[in-house]
Amino acid sequence: MPRFFHTADWQIGRQYSRFAEEDASILADARFTAIERLAALATEQAVDAVLVAGDVFDAQTVSDRTIHRTFQAMAGFTGPWLLLPGNHDAALAESVWTRAQRLGAVPEHVDLLLAPEVRVYEHLGFAVIPAPLTQRQTYDDLTEWFDRAETPKGLVRIGLAHGSVEGQLAEEIDSTNPIAADRAATARLDYLALGDWHGYKTIDARTRYSGTPEQERFKDNGAGQALVVDIEQPGAEPQVQPHSIGQFQWIKHQDTLVVASDIERLIAELDALPPRSVVDLTLDGEVDLAGYQTLLQYLGGAEARHRSFQSHLSGLNLIPTEDDIAALHADGYVGEVIGELRERQEGQGEGSDTARAALAILAGMLRDTRLVSESEPTETAQ
């Protein structure tokens, strides 16, 4: 009765250029932590093996240190670990795998499935039919040979592949590395463990994408998990149990501000987000100066509360009200300038962005001036 872990798309070595340096390095580190968590969970769940369906590494030429760290992170589970090359770490003539072997970084209990050959784990009760990528991408179905692959009788037949199941995934997934949707059936597989799709996805009862164990995109598709799969005996339907692995949740939030009270609503929504998340906030619509100040103040606090908090306010127009202008003492021609900028920020393009920024700067300066001039009389009075 084999019980194994199905995971994929570790993408070790990925860098996050969109984040601040500190956040980026923590997020990159989180990918190693995910392996450690996997190992710990594997031991805890007493699985027979861990199957990794491709893209262990994000690139072929990661540093030696990264290679060592990756394999060392697997120490928490004594194996076996079955690693399949994906499109990011294809088994080329020279690859991250040949390097790892040369470095002597691959431990005993880790099996690299670099060739399309059946691997038999007699004592564990299953045989694995792998479809490693030996090119960066291919338009051939590498799992085709599964149909003809012979495995010893009485062993559970497990397919391990990396690519896109035809007709199942959104168009944004490249049509390279295709996998026939009915492969599990045609190849008489008990389970087909897939990688490449970073979210958790069930194709059919025997075919699944586990998703990446640590989220790295703003997509709410069940990423950050690994699957514990139990198969009673050859031919039995597999029992699949997702387990959360990831540390950070990636949340994309978009909102349009129209009336003054929208700010309060937005703040309430943002407060409800889980802490220490990776948040990407995009706002458009319009806001008066007071509301804008409130917003900026709130965002400053939110940045501290989350792992990363990025806000995009370029779609948000500043609409100073008469009260705003009066409060800023923007009399005479300065008032006219505010009016002009207000008009200019309407619409799209660089000109309106510049006007918006100019208005924000002007408002800031006027507020500073006002604060100074309000405190001044008291000083002179003394």
Added chain:
Amino acid sequence: MKLTRLQLDQLKQFRQPLEIRDLTDGINLFVGPNESGKSTLVRAIRAAFFERYKSSSVDDLQPWGDTSATPEIELEFDWQGEHWALNKRFLGKKRCDLKVGSQHFSGEEAEEKLAEMLGYQFPGRGASKAEHWGIPGLLWVEQGAVQDIQGPVNHAGEHLQSALGQSLGEVASSGGDELIARVEKERAELLTGTGKETKEYKKVQEDYRHSQERLDALNQSVEQYRQQVDQLGVLIEQKQTIDAARPWEEQRRKADTAKSQLSEVQRWQSEQRQDQQALDACRQSQAVYRQQLKDFENQQHQLTQRAEDKAKAEAQLQECRDRRPQLERRRADAEQAYERARNLREQARHQAERGRLQQQIDQLAERQSQQADTLKQATELHQTLKGLQAQQPSKDIDPTALGQLKRTEQALAELAIRQKALATRLNYELEPEKSITVGDKTVTGQGETLLVEATELRIPGVGRLHIQPGGTDVADLQRQQQALQSEQNSLLRRLDVASLEEGEQRAAESQRLAQAIERDQARLDILAPKGVDALRSAAEQDGARLEALRAQLEQLPEVQADVTSEENAEADLDAARAELKRAEDALNQHQQQHGLAEQASANAHAEWNKLNAELQAPDRKAREEGANKELTDLKAREHQLTTAIEARQRQIDEAQPEVLEQDIERFTASAQAMETQARERAQSIRDLQVRLEEQGAQGLEEKRDEEAQINQRLAQRRDELTRRAQALDLLLSLLKDKRQALTRQLQAPLQKHLNHYLKLLFPQAHLSVDENLMPTTLTRPQGTGEERGDLSSLSYGAREQMGLISRLAYADLLREAGKPTLIILDDALVHSDAQRLDQMKRILFDAARRHQVLLFSCHPENWRDLGATPRDLQGLKLG
């Protein structure tokens, strides 16, 4: 604002109080000579407003030498329906009081109220200066400062702007300029004045560019690395599919097959060459035998021919022999003729020799007799010459001394004549027998004597008479005579003659002798040019030679008389010799021909014999038959060989040895190429693996991704700064534009007032105003165009006029804005000509309808027609 009363006390020259009251609207004219107190009055008004009453820097206000005085000023004026009274005391008893209607202000409060009303400020400390004067600085003009408009306008700027701003309905911004300065400062953090990036912005741009370069380089490296990995894959694939089968071995086998085929063909070729040689030899032998048979056939014909040849040679020989006697005869005749001719020529030669000798002897004998004569004459002449030359010394005389002697004697003769003429002539006729002694001489009878010297005349019985000839010359002449005589004697002795005549005779003789010698010598030179002795020896030589010639002639043999001439004999001999030679040649030639004929005859005989013998030989028949048989055998052999060669050649051609050679080359080369390729492939794989191992260890993609992160962040930062720079730029330009638009709104009314005055001075002229409300350029119509000029480029007078007009325009502007205007002019327009001054007076009069004007002048005559009653300061002082 209308000033109504003014009072001073203890101020400068006004030690006593001075009061001026009843000041009117419009123009108030104060006149008086220099130092009558006009400027003091002006100073007092300025001090009342500008100087702090507490100020210690105003001691110039005290009367001269009175340091305890308290300068005091009292001013009263109406403004906005209220009466204002100001009393200000300096230095001694400092005090300031201001009453406005019923309100009372004192001290600094009073001062600030005035400053606010009029628009000026006080100095922090010390005396008030131009920069503090604000609006009054513009309207209260000190002596000689009307034309300077820039400073006062600048100082008044802020007050003007705020004063006028209110009149424009609050469009001016209270903090606008401060804001502009701040935006400018913020912008300067990012951009230079010309809009280039600077400071951090510039650095971020540069950092980004460098990062981009690094990123590009890394991307390239990654791409290169990937290509190499792909290449490695391809090579390994090739190695496994191609090289593992060792395809070159197949090629080598093919090459070996072709080689063995080729060596078989080569063996055939060798046999072919041997057969070809045999064929050639066979054909040559055939030719030899055919020739032999042909030779046999020819020999019979040859024998006949040789018999003919033999007969012909013998006939020639006989003919030769027959000609011989004739030729020998001819030679003998020629020999005889030659001998004869030779004898004749010998005799002719002797004859000629004799003739020549005889001729020489005759010539020599003739010459000898001539020489004897010449020698004789020459010997005689020589003797004569010797005699003449022996005489010559005794007759020789010095011709110079002789000439001198002659001149001396002539001089003596002349002297005697002169003596005779001078001497005392003594005629006497003595009694007979009686005598007298004259000098030493006794004289008797009758006679005459000349007395040339003192002479004693003794007359016996009578005594002695001393006669002294008269004149002084007598004695002198006598002395000359003595000198000449002495010279004469000396010359005579020198010449060794008794007299001049003898000397001259001797000279004549000497000349004759010399001529004779010369003549004879000339003759002798002709006769014997080389001397007599040479002549004699020549004669002797000729004699000896004559003897020799005669002896020679004796020895020559006698000859017959009829001998021909030598030339003829010689010609005859030549002819005889030539004939002899021809005869001998003919004989020799014949002898040769004879020899040859004999030889030819012998040869022809031998040939015939030989051939004849051969033809008669016993084995000749057998040999001919043998040759015929050999020839037949050889022909059969030739046929056999030809057939074999042709057959073998076909075989060789079919085997195509060239193609076989090419095959060997091709297969060998292919094998080598394949092996080389395999070797190179293996090497490339090793190289690539090593290189990729090295590069892989560098973690290229990880590095690239790190750099991409840096790049992305820099781009973000750059974009932020760009947005901020653009925003600040936009903000600044908007603020400035708006501010300028506002300024233009202020400019318009000022312009209007300026033009109002200007048209009184220069019709259709225009004075432009800049954004600081400063008059700048005067434009006047000039002919068909216009003339433009900055204020500073105008003449002093015109600048003064423009300065006043500008100030009046400001006053109008301020009045419209509801601000107080009081105009004070101290000695203005002193540089204007009469015409301009008239115009300016119209302008002033016009302005005075709206403003109170205090005008001070020391030229009352200039302002009589201003429509104002002048107040004489001196009168005021007294009154």
